[in-house]
Amino acid sequence: SQTIHQWPATLVQPVGSPLSLECTVEGTSNPNLYWYRQAAGRGLQLLFYSVGIGQISSEVPQNLSASRPQDRQFILSSKKLLLSDSGFYLCAWSPIRGDTQYFGPGTRLTVL
Amino acid sequence: AQRVTQPEKLLSVFKGAPVELKCNYSYSGSPELFWYVQYSRQRLQLLLRHISRESIKGFTADLNKGETSFHLKKPFAQEEDSAMYYCAPVTGGGNKLTFGTGTQLKVEL
Numbered sequence: 001s002q003t004i005h006q007w008p009a010t011l012v013q014p015v016g017s018p019l020s021l022e023c024t025v026e027g028t029s030n031p032n033l034y035w036y037r038q039a040a041g042r043g044l045q046l047l048f049y050s051v052g053i054g055q056i057s058s059e060v061p062q063n064l065s066a067s068r069p070q071d072r073q074f075i076l077s078s079k080k081l082l083l084s085d086s087g088f089y090l091c092a093w094s095p096i097r098g099d100t101q102y103f104g105p106g107t108r109l110t111v112l
Numbered sequence: 113a114q115r116v117t118q119p120e121k122l123l124s125v126f127k128g129a130p131v132e133l134k135c136n137y138s139y140s141g142s143p144e145l146f147w148y149v150q151y152s153r154q155r156l157q158l159l160l161r162h163i164s165r166e167s168i169k170g171f172t173a174d175l176n177k178g179e180t181s182f183h184l185k186k187p188f189a190q191e192e193d194s195a196m197y198y199c200a201p202v203t204g205g206g207n208k209l210t211f212g213t214g215t216q217l218k219v220e221l
Contacts, residue, residue, distance in 0.1 A: 032207065043118075043213030044156075044198060051207060059208075090156065097207045100146070103156040 002027035006091050006104035013111055019064075019078040021107050023091030026072065031093040033074040034101065035066055038088040050074060051097070086111045118199055118212035125189050126220050133184040133215045135173075135199030143201040145182045146209065147173055150196040159184075159197070169193070189219045 003026045013019060025031050035047040046059045048066035056066050063082050067075045074091060088108050092101040116137045125131055137143060149159040160168040162175045162182060173184045182199060196216050200209040 034208065036211075044211035046208055046210065049208050057207070092156075100158045100161065101148075101209060102158075105155055 004093055004102055004104040006107055010108045013081050015083055015111055016080045019081050021076040021089055023074040023104055024072055025093045034092040035076050036090040038090055081111045083111050116199055116201055116210055116212040118215050120215045122216045124218045127191055128188050131186045131189045133197050135182045137180050137201050139201055146200045147184050148198045148200060191219050194219045
């Protein structure tokens with residue numbers, strides 16, 4: 001069966017420090033991959049999605065970037081974190097475009 | 113601009129009462145629509161999708177193209193229905209979901 005993992009579960013980082021959040025999927029090939037941010041009172045915002053290795057679509061201009069170095073690995077990064085980057089980050093995958101998305105457990109990021 | 117609206121941030125009902133979580137969209141054509149749910153301390157997960165026309169945990173949702181709505185309904189709320197509910201149409205040429213801001217449903221005894 002397919003599973004999706006995210007780590008770390010919780011992260012506290014100072015302003016200006018770099019960031020790397022990792023997401024991996026098991027049990028499937030060539031998934032569509034997604035990064036979301038869930039902020040209090042603002043719902044779920046799509047940040048990036050990828051339909052294949054090296055193919056990244058950015059949804060909102062921001063301080064973050066994403067990469068997909070392997071088929072089932074999706075990384076969210078920042079060179080210098082801002083206070084406004086704090087939030088709950090969710091990774092998701094779907095088998096084909098427009099299909100059900102399956103979510104990871106999320107990473108709680110606090111930037112101080 | 114294309115958007116999805118969930119007008120209620122919080123909806124509180126008594127156990128056994130009917131529930132309707134509102135969702136309106138402004139996308140052209142016939143979008144594929146989903147409802148996702150996040151129970152306390154659990155992952156966000158699919159509740160139902162309109163194309164399957166099924167009832168999940170007693171919930172149903174009908175796509176009303178005239179009103180551009182996809183409201184989620186249940187005739188008798190249960191305590192375990194308390195959760196955060198998100199409406200999400202497929203957009204971006206079928207590559208992505210656009211989530212609404214969500215409605216927190218609280219079922220009181």
